[in-house]
Amino acid sequence: MLPDRGLSGPHLARLLGSWRSSGPAYLALARAVRLLVLDGRLPLRTRLPGERELAEALGVSRTTATAAYAALRDEGFLASRRGSGSWTRLPADVGVAADVAPYAEDVIDLSCAACAAPEGALHAALVAASAELPRHLPGPGYDAAGLPTLRAAIAGHLTGRGLPTSPEQVLVTAGALHAFTLLLRVLAGPGDRVVTEHPTYPAALDAVRAMGARPVPVSMLPGGWDLDMLEATMRQAAPRLVYVIPDHQNPTGLTMPVGDRERIVALARASRTPLIVDETIAGLHLDGGTPPPPVATFDPDGETAITVGSMSKTFWAGMRIGWIRANPALVRRLAAARAALDICSPVLEQLVAVSLLAEADDVLVRQRAGARSRRDAFLAALSVHLPEWRIDPPAGGLSLWAELDAPRSTALAAVADRFGLRLAAGPRFGVDGAFERYVRLPFSLPEPVLEDAALRLAVAWRAVSESAPVSAEPPAALVV
Template identity: 75%
Template structure:
């Protein structure tokens, strides 16, 4: 198997940063490159620059670069072929990393799902409104593949208020954002096609890509944002069927894309004719600065930028209502494809969504206020109990992406399960076993519960570092 895309010498030098350490230079360079691969910052099947180019970019001798590459080939982190260059790989394909097995009992704290608590009063009021409105819809069959016209109008109005002028014929109602992505994969890609994803990314999105028969092509996130240079190279060299990104409060890192990067991303997608699917499921949960302008607002007709949204992350996960915003012709194709899956969304839930969207801003402000308090409690507890773990305060969303001080994420998830905490290990958010040094911790539970979580994680981590890891790997679990 050869490379999906290539990397220039200067680009790799920027990824390496301050790579020099004690010992021979070639060994330090090999260690730094190996760490980039293991952490997912240098994706697998990426062609690395030639030895001469790398030596010039780093200011070292060609002998140093040659020796570093030779060490990596011997360890199984590089593969080479005459005329094709060298590309990254792993010594063995670890397959999909397992998630923690669900524990039993009432004392289990579930961190595998990042979703806000339900605004109960608002949901009760929305249900009463929907129940009163339901008789008007009973004479009809209740089937509408594109969604009830009244909900399509409400979603279009909601997006327009948020700064993205939208018409109802640009909206398809779905059973959540994941259902929306599944439909888009069915229509825009096929078995064997490449789908560009951020690395790390939303675990369920990776599962959806694989289930469609497509192949996820990861582009690593930088510590402070998106690597647009790598995205550009991947779009041009991999010729993907589509790209899936989360520009606001990215799951799991919590990062949000800057306005200049959004503009550059849209220009890049247009130039390469790459359909850009932007997940806006968490767009309403900005906790610090005001939100940036939506990526969709840079492409109002929806010809290049396709957005998917949901009520699940910001209102309630049990309300399975989402949407696709795109050009009307694509909406019609998606509605036709949906007929082979689930025909339409429940009428009562659609009517509830209409009522909730009418009061969305006040509801979301209360959700944001609660999320700030939960985030603060989690950060304080981690700094006190686990000061060796590293993280940046996310400006929004529901997740904290934590770097451990040892690559033992899967072991931590397994042992945390024995302490009554269900956790999503880092590799669940990556491709080919990356991110063993990371773990996602949502702050979607009450502050006191999060403090209890950190107490239990501290116990579990002490067990991991002492070697007390369960002999059997747990079975996979849902991570949302």
């Protein structure tokens, strides 16, 4: 398969950083490029610069660059064709993490990043919604755009976050994934390209593929977004949509700086590409201070920046209420197209959402405090049991993106089951088997459970690292 986009010599040199090490230079260069591919920082099907261009950018001989490319081709990390150059790929034996089978009830599930319902608040909201429900019973209960009272409540919630919004700009959905699927149905189609971050939310990749569209990944940098690569990809791949998670990126937990928010809207506007902004985790900033303004503040009419939100991560995943914020014309198109999916959202759940949003400030303060405490406890336990793993504390969200000291994430996920853990391996968050050096670790469970999980992870990782036989049952001391 031919490459999706190209990379200049200076850009690849920046990604490589301090790549030199002991031994032959060509082997060190090949090793550094291989690591970029395995980590997902260098997307697959990316055309690399020519040997002469790379040699000039790195200050090495052309012979070194040629030998490095040859080594990468021999290992299966590079493909070449006369007239098309060389582009990144993965060897045939590097696979995508397999689906996980059902687990026993006593397994610690670290595959799901979602909070428990806020204590007391959901019960009170349910009581209020039940009292309000009789007023809606005489009607049919169908409203494709959502109850007017909930659209107004969502508009008020977004306005309170610094994004002035009218109810006409809001469409109520059955969660953020439903919102994204509906946008794909209306704005994209089979064969279209959809640019995503890399890594990103796995269900979003699944939704793109289910539509027959093709995800085009743009790698995240260690500290944020590679907007130069995004600009080049938008220019070369001509995508139909761009999908980003600026607050707080799933799975890395990174938060997009204000300047990058303004620039990404400008890039999307200049190329006339709709920008879908997933704010599902926007309320969970954990380190204090004033969070950055919503991306759509740089496009308040919603002509380019289309915001997707949800109550699943910040309130409770069991309540499937989400929304789309866009210009009113697109909202009407989406409402008309919705009938082929689910017609409308349940009235009672919408009324519960109205009550919860009225108390959103107080509820989110408590949710953030709980998430912050769990994050810190999990980090402390992991630093004791797995000090060799690299984990940067996330500024927000519900999960850690842990860098392993060997590319064996899929093996770890397979072995962890035997120690009573359910994990989502790193490749689940990427395209074509990337991120074998990473694993996502949610911190949404109670602190004692997370501390137990850290110990089980350490035992499972030792089994994987040492390639030792693993018993079918977890050690007695680890049984829940």
